[in-house]
Amino acid sequence: MDAGEILDLMNLVVTKRGLPAISDMALSTRDAKFRSLDFSEVALRIEDKIGRELSFDAAEMRRIVTVKDVVDFFTEASRAA
Template sequence: MTRDEIKTLMNAILAKQGKPSVTDENGVLRDLGFRSLDFSELALRVERAVGDELNFDAALMRSISTVADVLNFFEKTIQSARAGQI
């Protein structure tokens, strides 16, 4: 799953709430109105898209504050899941 695909999923969640789309990876989640419940929904959508349950690093999750942080988090999490399948 690519960064753009994850961003598309984020934008679908934001659009459903009538919020503007993510255009800048440096955007702060709080300023965008992207809340923890939105992150949970995004996680479920990513899991469905990759067809696997993902394990999340709680310490890493606490440091997420920007769109880039979200994208990096999911890229790393997906890579770890795939590495565990080998």
């Protein structure tokens, strides 16, 4: 999946909670109010779209700070074989 598709999924999740859509990828996940539960929901939605489970590396996840980090993480994870 590409970055735009992933950001769209992130926005679907946050707007469902009544929050504004994320437009600034430099925002911290905290400032965007993007919670770990949201992260999990996006992961599940991506898995549904690509038809397989994503593989997560805990060390990579610890480096996630910004919305862009989340998008990059999921972009890479969705491409991995």
